[in-house]
Amino acid sequence: MIAARLLGLGRATPAHDLPQDVAREWAREHFADRLPAFERMAPVFANAGIAHRQIAMPVEWYLQPQDWSTRTAAYRQVARRLFIDAARDALNAAGLAPPDIDIVVTVSSTGIATPSLEALAHAEIGFRPDIARVPVFGLGCAGGVSGLALAARLAAAQPGARVLLVAAELCSLSFRDDQISKANIVATALFGDGAAAAVLCTAGPAQVAVTAAAEHLWPETLDVMGWDVAPHGFGVIFAQSIPALVSRHLRTALDGLCLQMGVAHDDIGRFVCHPGGAKVIEALEASLPLAPGTLDAERAILADHGNMSAPTVLFVLQQLLADDALPVDRPSAMLALGPGFTLSAALLSPVA
Numbered sequence: 001m002i003a004a005r006l007l008g009l010g011r012a013t014p015a016h017d018l019p020q021d022v023a024r025e026w027a028r029e030h031f032a033d034r035l036p037a038f039e040r041m042a043p044v045f046a047n048a049g050i051a052h053r054q055i056a057m058p059v060e061w062y063l064q065p066q067d068w069s070t071r072t073a074a075y076r077q078v079a080r081r082l083f084i085d086a087a088r089d090a091l092n093a094a095g096l097a098p099p100d101i102d103i104v105v106t107v108s109s110t111g112i113a114t115p116s117l118e119a120l121a122h123a124e125i126g127f128r129p130d131i132a133r134v135p136v137f138g139l140g141c142a143g144g145v146s147g148l149a150l151a152a153r154l155a156a157a158q159p160g161a162r163v164l165l166v167a168a169e170l171c172s173l174s175f176r177d178d179q180i181s182k183a184n185i186v187a188t189a190l191f192g193d194g195a196a197a198a199v200l201c202t203a204g205p206a207q208v209a210v211t212a213a214a215e216h217l218w219p220e221t222l223d224v225m226g227w228d229v230a231p232h233g234f235g236v237i238f239a240q241s242i243p244a245l246v247s248r249h250l251r252t253a254l255d256g257l258c259l260q261m262g263v264a265h266d267d268i269g270r271f272v273c274h275p276g277g278a279k280v281i282e283a284l285e286a287s288l289p290l291a292p293g294t295l296d297a298e299r300a301i302l303a304d305h306g307n308m309s310a311p312t313v314l315f316v317l318q319q320l321l322a323d324d325a326l327p328v329d330r331p332s333a334m335l336a337l338g339p340g341f342t343l344s345a346a347l348l349s350p351v352a
Contacts, residue, residue, distance in 0.1 A: 004155035004163070005206035005351060007096070009318040010089025010197040012082045013054040013305065014170075018192075020050050026059065027188045041182060044189045049278030049299060053192030053306030055172040062175050071173045071233045075111030079168045080120045082195035086311075087125060087166050090197035094204070098126040100162050101199075103154050105134045107147035107167040107310050109227075109339075110174065110234070112137075117168060140225060141274055142215075142338025143167050143310030148198060149213030149346045155200040167310035168195035174227070174234045187236040190277055192306025196314035207321055211331070212261035212347040216253040221245075221341035242276060242337065246283040250343065254288075254335070257345045261333075269330030271295070272320060272348070274313040275302040276337065284335070297325065310336075317348075326350070 024045035032038040055062075056078040083106070091097060104127065106118045113120060116135035118127070134154070139146050144167050151165040171191035176184055200210065224245065228235035258265050273284050275298035285294055301315045308315070313336050319325075326332050326348070334346040 001156050002159055002202040003209040003211045003349070004152035004200040004202055005204055005209045007199040007201055007204045007206055008090045008092070008094030009314060009321065010086045010091070010093055011194065011311065011315055011318060012085035012089060013194040014056050014078055014082065016055050016058055017052055018055050018059065019052045020045055020048070022059070023188060027185060030063070031185065035185070038185070041185050044186055047278060048189045049281070049302050050190065050306045051303045054194060056170045056193045057172070062172070067232050072111060072113070075170055075173055076113050076120065078193070079108065079111055079113070079117055079170055079195070083117045083121045083166050083168045084125050086168065086195035086197040087121070087164060090164065090199050094199040096162065096199060099128050101127060101131060101164045102158070102161040103132040103134065103163045105136065105147055105151045105154065105163065105165045107136045107139060107143040107165065108169060109138055109140050109143060110169045110171055110309065118166070138339065139310060140338035141276060141307070141309045141312070142336045142340070142342050142344040144196065144274060144313040145334045145336040145344040145346050146215065146338070147310065148210060148314070148334065149344070151198065151200050152210035152213065152346070155202055159202045161201065163200045164197060165200070166195060166197045167314060169193065169309040169311055171307070171309050174236050176232060176235050183236050183238040186238055190307045192308045194305055194308040194311045194315070196311035196318070198314060206351045208326065208332070208348040209351050210346055211349040212263070214257040214260040214345050216257055216343045217340045218249060218253070224341040226339040243279040243283040245341065246280060246287055246337070250284070250287045253343050254345070257343065261345065261347045263331055263347060267330060268333045269327030270320070270325070270332040272313065272317050272332055272334045273298050274336035275299065275316065276307055278302070297323070
């Protein structure tokens with residue numbers, strides 16, 4: 001089967017910038033008097049590796065009571081805009097126009113919209129009426145890699161078809177003033193909002209092609225990461241330490257995925273990782289193993305945008321490609337962890 005080439009990448013972020021020190025004081029103001037352990041947990045803001053991030057709504061909006069209706073309205077408005085902006089950015093990078101797209105894959109887990117985002121954006125962006133739509137929900141932070149793998153499979157299955165992937169996430173909408181928990185504090189320190197897009201096809205100029213993909217789901221880990229669906233909105237679940245899980249289990253699972261993808265671990269020239277947080281990056285470097293500081297692009301994206309869930313790893317990939325930082329003689333591997341608990345991988349091979 002002919003591999004799908006990555007013709008272009010794009011991204012978009014909302015207009016409201018949130019410095020990390022402001023987020024810390026915001027959290028202190030709203031949680032310290034109700035959570036005795038807050039000050040003991042407050043260093044998470046300094047240790048998250050985030051300088052600032054972008055969020056969907058003005059800070060004042062989050063300080064007011066919100067419910068499913070208001071959160072969904074914000075999701076539909078902002079995620080739709082980000083979808084359009086990221087898609088246009090990717091199309092421009094690929095030298096294509098919206099009518100050129102045959103299939104659109106939409107990845108999003110931070111809101112619910114029916115019709116889904118690509119339908120909401122359809123008229124303004126200018127897709128054809130016969131475009132095939134594939135909305136995907138529930139992949140969380142793994143959605144950037146799993147979504148890219150899905151889009152590549154669709155492109156490879158229909159040679160010549162142009163497939164657009166858009167991952168749009170508004171993690172900040174999960175902020176819950178009524179949820180007094182360690183997980184909510186960690187989410188407040190980590191999460192940002194954004195969208196990323198990719199165009200794939202079996203033909204066209206490209207630096208890399210998606211030549212293989214694989215996933216590993218660990219048994220009995222359904223409670224590690226996900227959403228608690230409550231009356232006022234999604235509430236984040238972090239039931240176990242993600243860095244500790246990475247340290248214990250990632251290498252063994254990755255060796256199995258490399259076998260499935262037909263590549264030796266030592267032949268991978270660059271790992272392109274979802275930066276879930278500073279400690280996750282450190283755990284990835286130790287487990288792969290890589291020299292400390294190797295995942296420099298991951299740290300830079302995390303510092304400027306926070307953990308945006310699915311789009312984040314695509315931001316990293318775009319930065320690495322722009323810097324010509326991927327090897328031209330060896331494959332690279334994208335990695336992301338998400339609800340399930342799942343490790344998702346995609347192999348990127350240089351295009352001659």
